[in-house]
Amino acid sequence: MTHMPDLPPYLRPFVLDVEEVAGQRSDRVGELDFYRPASTARTGAILLVHGGPGPADLTVSPRDWPVYQGYATAIAQRGLVAAVVDHSLIRGLDQLTAAADDVEAAVGLLRADPQVDPERVLLWFFSGAGLLAGEWLDSRPGWLRGIALTYPRLATPPGVDELVSAAEVIGKNKNLPVLLTRVGRERDELAGPVAEFVSAGGAALDIIDVPKGQHGFDMLDHTDESRAAVTKALDWAIAHLGEDPTNQPPIPAPTSTRTPLPAAGATVTTEKPKAVVVDKPVAVAPPSAPAVSAETPASRVVGREHSAYEAHDLEAFLAMYSPTAQLQTADGSVLRGRRSLREYYRPRFEAGQCKTELIHRMTQGEWVVDQAIVHDPDQGPVPMISFYRVQEGLITEVRILG
Numbered sequence: 001m002t003h004m005p006d007l008p009p010y011l012r013p014f015v016l017d018v019e020e021v022a023g024q025r026s027d028r029v030g031e032l033d034f035y036r037p038a039s040t041a042r043t044g045a046i047l048l049v050h051g052g053p054g055p056a057d058l059t060v061s062p063r064d065w066p067v068y069q070g071y072a073t074a075i076a077q078r079g080l081v082a083a084v085v086d087h088s089l090i091r092g093l094d095q096l097t098a099a100a101d102d103v104e105a106a107v108g109l110l111r112a113d114p115q116v117d118p119e120r121v122l123l124w125f126f127s128g129a130g131l132l133a134g135e136w137l138d139s140r141p142g143w144l145r146g147i148a149l150t151y152p153r154l155a156t157p158p159g160v161d162e163l164v165s166a167a168e169v170i171g172k173n174k175n176l177p178v179l180l181t182r183v184g185r186e187r188d189e190l191a192g193p194v195a196e197f198v199s200a201g202g203a204a205l206d207i208i209d210v211p212k213g214q215h216g217f218d219m220l221d222h223t224d225e226s227r228a229a230v231t232k233a234l235d236w237a238i239a240h241l242g243e244d245p246t247n248q249p250p251i252p253a254p255t256s257t258r259t260p261l262p263a264a265g266a267t268v269t270t271e272k273p274k275a276v277v278v279d280k281p282v283a284v285a286p287p288s289a290p291a292v293s294a295e296t297p298a299s300r301v302v303g304r305e306h307s308a309y310e311a312h313d314l315e316a317f318l319a320m321y322s323p324t325a326q327l328q329t330a331d332g333s334v335l336r337g338r339r340s341l342r343e344y345y346r347p348r349f350e351a352g353q354c355k356t357e358l359i360h361r362m363t364q365g366e367w368v369v370d371q372a373i374v375h376d377p378d379q380g381p382v383p384m385i386s387f388y389r390v391q392e393g394l395i396t397e398v399r400i401l402g
Contacts, residue, residue: 014070029393051127108319
């Protein structure tokens with residue numbers, strides 16, 4: 001493959017020649033790009049986490065770099081779902097905490113995807129994203145099948161607060177598969193912490209060495225050695241996700257029809273979604289009308305949010321919301337951002353009180369309107385209407401009337 005020296009390093013081509021095959025699909029949901037195999041079977045998934053910080057003159061976001069598109073396409077060709085997340089670390093090391101939140105949200109969104117088996121996910125960190133790996137090595141959730149690190153940065157420079165040191169926790173969960181791809185021509189400030197990590201990891205660590213490789217070898221060094229190393233890493237990741245995804249059962253068709261609420265009381269009409277208090281039960285459409293209108297991209301997002309709610313999976317629930325989402329509750333109070341939503345909903349999720357009965361759904365463009373019965377343990381069944389606005393695959397606004 002011919003190099004193009006006028007291109008910045010991050011726009012150089014991936015070392016493997018990969019092209020989408022017939023039936024492969026890709027879609028963008030918020031900050032996450034999905035690469036899907038031709039099969040519609042439920043399968044394991046790999047989240048690719050780019051490094052950072054990026055160059056000052058960066059013009060293309062990491063999820064559009066050929067190297068990550070190449071890895072993701074190669075994974076989809078092997079029958080699994082791949083996802084690439086854009087996160088805050090690209091803007092600077094002072095964004096480390098925000099980047100950790102971004103990756104956590106991406107994991108929730110990935111696990112909530114209907115094509116993904118939420119119990120079979122692998123995280124793959126590149127370069128500066130190695131600073132984010134320590135928290136996952138430390139917590140080791142049950143669904144995490146492995147962690148891959150490619151030419152990682154594993155220590156922050158002086159003056160930058162560290163999250164969790166990967167070297168300190170690498171041996172904590174020795175049943176967690178961990179792969180390190182290290183290069184022989186690594187930068188000095190990165191090579192030292194990597195050596196400490198290897199020493200601490202011992203038998204808990206699998207290693208692929210690229211003796212002649214440099215940092216970013218998978219886009220800069222188009223050699224047989226580089227191609228072999230990338231292929232081995234892909235093989236390792238696929239193997240540690242367990243069963244052959246082609247043997248998985250198809251994705252179950254979503255169910256949307258629920259028992260209608262008997263018509264009674266006044267009917268509420270609205271010209272636009274705005275704060276209206278409903279004092280009486282809401283009348284429903286005649287039995288001949290469909291309970292749910294035609295499915296749209298927006299309704300699929302809201303459906304995933306509802307599924308996570310009923311499954312009492314708080315992180316998957318929050319992953320369907322934009323980081324800057326705004327939610328107006330039935331009493332008029334307003335919650336802003338995922339952190340506020342987490343604080344508001346956590347007691348309900350922990351108490352197992354997430355039960356909602358969908359009665360009727362309407363869709364219009366980026367809006368979804370749900371009429372439902374919320375089963376409150378204190379107040380009993382409560383009629384409620386919720387307006388959801390979905391933009392770029394995430395819920396950005398909710399208005400609840402009840």
